[in-house]
Amino acid sequence: MKSNTQNAKIAAITEKTLIIGIDVGSETHFARAFDWRNYEYSRKPLEFNNNEEGFETFLTWINEMKTKHGKTEVIPGMEPTGHYWINLGRFLQSNGMKPVHVNPHHVKKSKELDDNNPSKNDRKDPKVIAGLVNEGRYIHPYIPDGIYAEIRSLSEMRRQAQSEITRLKNRIARWFSIYFPNYKDVYGDTWAISGIMILKQAPLPEDITALGIEGVNKIWRDAKLRAVGIKRAKTLVEAAEHSVGSREAKEAARIEIRLLLSDYEMYVEREAELMKLIEAAMIEIPYIDNVLAIKGVGMKTVTGFIAEVGDIRRFDDPRQIQKLAGYAIVKNESGKHKGESHISYRGRKHLRYVLYEAAVSVVAHNPEFKGIHHYYTTREQNPLKKMQSMIAIACKLVRLFYMLLTTGREYDPSKMMSDIKHPALLRA
Numbered sequence: 001m002k003s004n005t006q007n008a009k010i011a012a013i014t015e016k017t018l019i020i021g022i023d024v025g026s027e028t029h030f031a032r033a034f035d036w037r038n039y040e041y042s043r044k045p046l047e048f049n050n051n052e053e054g055f056e057t058f059l060t061w062i063n064e065m066k067t068k069h070g071k072t073e074v075i076p077g078m079e080p081t082g083h084y085w086i087n088l089g090r091f092l093q094s095n096g097m098k099p100v101h102v103n104p105h106h107v108k109k110s111k112e113l114d115d116n117n118p119s120k121n122d123r124k125d126p127k128v129i130a131g132l133v134n135e136g137r138y139i140h141p142y143i144p145d146g147i148y149a150e151i152r153s154l155s156e157m158r159r160q161a162q163s164e165i166t167r168l169k170n171r172i173a174r175w176f177s178i179y180f181p182n183y184k185d186v187y188g189d190t191w192a193i194s195g196i197m198i199l200k201q202a203p204l205p206e207d208i209t210a211l212g213i214e215g216v217n218k219i220w221r222d223a224k225l226r227a228v229g230i231k232r233a234k235t236l237v238e239a240a241e242h243s244v245g246s247r248e249a250k251e252a253a254r255i256e257i258r259l260l261l262s263d264y265e266m267y268v269e270r271e272a273e274l275m276k277l278i279e280a281a282m283i284e285i286p287y288i289d290n291v292l293a294i295k296g297v298g299m300k301t302v303t304g305f306i307a308e309v310g311d312i313r314r315f316d317d318p319r320q321i322q323k324l325a326g327y328a329i330v331k332n333e334s335g336k337h338k339g340e341s342h343i344s345y346r347g348r349k350h351l352r353y354v355l356y357e358a359a360v361s362v363v364a365h366n367p368e369f370k371g372i373h374h375y376y377t378t379r380e381q382n383p384l385k386k387m388q389s390m391i392a393i394a395c396k397l398v399r400l401f402y403m404l405l406t407t408g409r410e411y412d413p414s415k416m417m418s419d420i421k422h423p424a425l426l427r428a
Helices: 006-009 051-068 084-095 104-110 123-135 146-179 192-200 205-222 230-241 250-282 288-292 299-309 320-323 349-365 365-378 386-407 413-419 423-427
Strands: 017-021 026-033 046-049 073-080
Touching: 017 051, 017 123, 017 349, 026 051, 046 051, 046 123, 046 413, 051 084, 073 084, 073 123, 104 123, 123 230, 123 365, 146 250, 192 230, 192 250, 205 230, 205 365, 250 299, 288 299, 299 320, 299 349, 320 386, 349 386, 365 386, 365 413
Parallel strands: 017 073
Antiparallel strands: 017 026, 026 046
16 A cells, blocks of 8 residues: 555656656547656647557657657556546557546646636646646556456446336336326236236236236236236236226327337346356456355355456555545544544445445345444444444455455354454454
């Protein structure tokens, strides 16, 4: 962690370092070159395109600057502007350079230092970015490669599929509220197979009424569906007969539910297919079975964690992962005032969500973590609220995952509990 402090970053910039400030755009980038004293070497910003020819022009320009001014190291700095920086970042990385990121909020606040003007332009921004890099106010972005890049991309596609499934569920629920509100009286689970099967052939209540009890039951028999019969068919038909749903735009309503159900099934199949691909890729991650041995931690939790963290061996300390997830503790103190501390919420929000869901799961299914949660919330001194306890357990899981994945040790519940130096917790 000491190598990631601001002092260490400043110390890494020497007289032999060329600092490049890059203003990233969707099609065109602009760059300016400076030395360690913030003296500019470039007479005017270099404009280059976001393609192979532009990248080669940029590389030639950097090498010319290095040769002319006797520099041996290059630190290219840029804002993480959406996804536009990724290809340029990979290109620089493949040519022996380590691109760094500056916080866009810092760039916005620093623009007025030179001219007391908050204006934004292609000449000004690269200089501001280079100045922040020179002050050590940057971070090293992680660009995953190999199996880690594969898992991250597959997980992102799976997350998008899950978002679409949620969106479609909400739209289908809206359709039921408008056209068939009585449906929920028949099925507590809206997604019951027998109900969806009927809706595909008879979407509206009047269509179900026209089918009749025998017609509904025949559809189920032809599909060889079990656990449904005349009694359920009668309940469904009676609900359709007494439905208070809208009777306007009937044809449009039939088309809408047919398309919604078709899209829903497509995304459910896609999500399942992606999950299989992710599970197959996860086999290549060293010691992954050690993490899965923790009761309450499943494959979805582990894949979400690896997708966000990448190669865990790049971290020197689990607290770096805790900070990456936005679980770093922010204190609120000034003089005699001591306010309530809270987590930073700065970092990868999906990683924070995965860890919190994992904490909920292990508290529900794992006796060791259930005991830890009980101790945190009931101890005499400084008892935690339920949410605070869950966050503390999420951070405990980070340390546990880090140990298992970096050392290859197997999960030992008794060893974990004995390492916690709280006698009251051990008794609990």
